[in-house]
Amino acid sequence: MPRKQSSKTPKQLLQGHQTDLSAWRKGGRVDPEKSVQNHQTPYSQKNDRQQDSLEQAFCYFEKVQDCVSLKKNSVLQKHLATVESIALQTGLPPEGFDVLLKVALSGKFADTVNTCLLKSLIPASVIPESSIVSSVSWLCIGKCSSNIQLLFFKWLITVFDFIDHKEQIHALYGFFFSFLQDEKMCPYVCHLLYLLTRKENVRPFRIRRLLDLQAKMGMQSHLQALLSLYKLFCPELVTITLPGKMKTYFKNCEGPWKAAINAIRRRSQSNSPLSQPLFLGTAQPQSRKRKWNTQLFIPASSTNRNDLEQNRGKNLVDLYSASKSFPVEQLQTFPQLLQNIHCLEFPSQMGSVITNPLLLHYMNCIKDESVYLRLNYWMGQTLQEECPWCVADNQYEDEFKDFLETVYKTECFLQEGFSSCEEFLYKSLPLWDGTCCRSQILRLVSWIPLSSSSEMKSHLYDPLAQLFFTSSLYFKCSVLESLKELLQNWLNWHVIHLDSVCDSQVCSSNTTLSGLVNMVAELIEFVGWISTVALRLENNTTFLLYFILDFYETVCDTYLRHSLPLLIMPPAGVFYPALLSMDSVSLNQLCYIMYRYRTNLVAAKENEQSKKKILQFKFSSQTYQEYNQYLIAMVGCLWTSTAFQKDIHPQGLRMDEELLKKTAVQEFRSSFNIVYHPAMMGYAVLFLQQAWPDDTTFNFSLIKGKKWNWYLEYLYAQGLKGLKLFIESSINRVSQASHSKAGNTQV
């Protein structure tokens, strides 16, 4: 008995506890230096005095023999006041509870004293389990009044989470259960049982007892709560449907303790255990009256698989062998998930996982085909039934929006698209007006799984293209954005599965590499096509061009970054508008993209040459040819001022000398180099102002020779990193001094 030991050297032990206690308050770690320091402060001296008097009070209450009346006994008054004030200030140390509970429940004093003692039982840290066990035995002797019993139960519920262990208390379940018959105590006993109940406590005789009480007292919220917990553990024995409106199931029994505990907690700034939340299976609050078969968001509830299947009569052995599964209703925190991951079961309705991040984590760990099948069936049906533009007289667009949003988030979390969503998109896109739930639908597009390609054109590309061409600039940009996400998701998927294919040839048998390459190529070509048309429709708007080039930033790196043997150049309808753009951002982006194309193509060529064996996939010479054509045009424009003569692309800039002369533009040859290019001229002007502050003629021809190099440095310093990478990689500068002899380096 810890109490006996402490009576030998009470002060030391108490101080020891105090040390532990202060450490506990700071988060559980013992820091001896700190506690020593604490004791040196005047505050701690005062603390010591308090501890002494508390110690004396405990001794007094332990030894007190006879019934003493409060009024006549000043010693009792003094000790009582000590306990009370210290309890309120700092809470009581663990070893105080045994003494005080014993006194309060043994009926030695009058009820006023007992009440006062019980009210002072505010834990500073923990309450030893043994003190609770012994007080239950005092309670059963029945020496204290029913008011004190009631107060004890209230106290026990409030401080339940402060009890250090609960195994022995669990063993007393039957004792607590027997207190149910007292009508006054029943609500509190129910509450306590609710906190204690485990599956093995739910027995047929107890259920019958509770049902008898229900018959006697009618519907009582505390009985409903306990019975619904019983139902959760043993649905094969009892069932109950809780009415949706209920908010509180247990009477507030926080009494005087909660406020004091909170005050102490605030003072010591510590995290004391949180009381566990109720997890009753009440109906979720719904924004409107829904039909029984169309629930968008389902609360997680356990599956009662074992209970359904153990139907060999009433097999008592089954009832006593505690089932190991952990009910999903009780799953509230991530540590709980980790502790119970071996005995967790998916909820009875898979649809509930999409709003439950913990179950999504669990889903990520479990590879089970039926899990996805269940989820897909539910999701497919729900999407189909609730889609506002597919179902007549459905005006719940906002709710559907939320649902789509949740589905999208789930896909992001799992990094995987659902086949039910894919089918939903294929079915509903042809009917879609492009406005209802726009951003949600377009986001879902980005998670279309990479599978069979036969359906993509007629189901996705065609309806999307129709909407794309007839909708606003912003819609066009959003479509491009989500197609970029789609491409990235496919490429990521490919990279992940590349690793797993190396492990075993079995997986991803239905998507061969060539099928995958074809699908990705089809997507890129589709985007190239709609981008070309969109740029014409929208007069080469920079905003649109930005989204298009953003897409190509992914495309130009597929070989190196995603190990996909595929590189597709942008169509001329994208390349030339970007090259001749009025905006330096677009030009810079294009330079970067061309630099990445070059890096990828060079790497591919090196790979081809180093590996003697014939590779399954090779970039066609056409890709290299296209790249070189673009490169000639680009270098011709930006650097050598020869684009009009040397551009050999059929849709390129090549023009007759005679025709160009007719334009009456002077120096037409150099009009697209890095000085005169409309996107760059602003930089050139600023550069001139800095280099020749006195010159106001804006003589651009001054930028040559050494100044040309300075100008380049100036441009790089302005953040044109793409231009820098492009020039440094693709332009072969023969002589640092003169730019005129530089040439392009083809791959």
Added chain:
Amino acid sequence: ENTDPQRIAFLLCKQWTLYSVTPLYRFSNAHLKNYSRLLTAFVAAERQKGWAVEVGVELDIKVAISSLPDLKGSDQDHAAILVQLFSRSPASQKNSEEKLIWSGWFCCVCGDEFFENMPEDFTCLPLFLTNGAESYTAIVGSWFQKTFDCCFHRLAISPLNLSWMAAMWTECKVDKTASAVELIFSVPGLLQPLDILYAIHPEDAKALWDTVQKTPGEITQEEVDIFMDCLYSHFHRHFKIRLSAAKLVKVSTAIASAHCDGIIKFLQSQYLIGVLKLLTELAISQIQ
């Protein structure tokens, strides 16, 4: 189609509301009794929310779940499952009279293609038919949804499918003097609802169909279209109303009657399986 007419007679001449159901997860025929006990308690608890009910005790309501092994099209089909709700009068506890207040059944007739690659844990019974108050349908349906992770949805029948039914059922032979083939059309765009009932003598309808159908036992969409067009032009000749512009909402023949809202009545036991086959097909297409 060697179905015992006696054992399915109770399915005839009643209005059944149609639902499609996604595959039931971990449903087992071996536990029907246990399901009955649980569903009984569930129905009782749902009827009086907040009142706990012990599973397995006698209540004023009873659910019986049983198997209807006759109702299937092929060996691969799962046997149909019948769910019946009885109310018991509390007055005479001993020989308490059980009164049927609601019934529903799950079935699958020739759903073979649907089973392909279906994992073992799933039971395919895509068609659910109910007769009785919708509040009970909701309770029973929610229990199945919660217990077997499936989804129920009303199964409407499109006008196109109704015209198929009209053609198919016209073809069938019925022994005794059969009732008329009746088509009900609703005229759209009117303030007052206007329905047109078009009744045809069954032999006339059969004669018309025989001239349309090329191969007996085989029906094509084209033939169905021609059949309906003939009926429309006949009607137009007499009443100057183009029925093709109205919506076909109900078809009734001696075999069965079907409403576009997804309500069906079977009239001939010998053709029950055939009608269920078509309905199974419609249900499967809704859940896929």
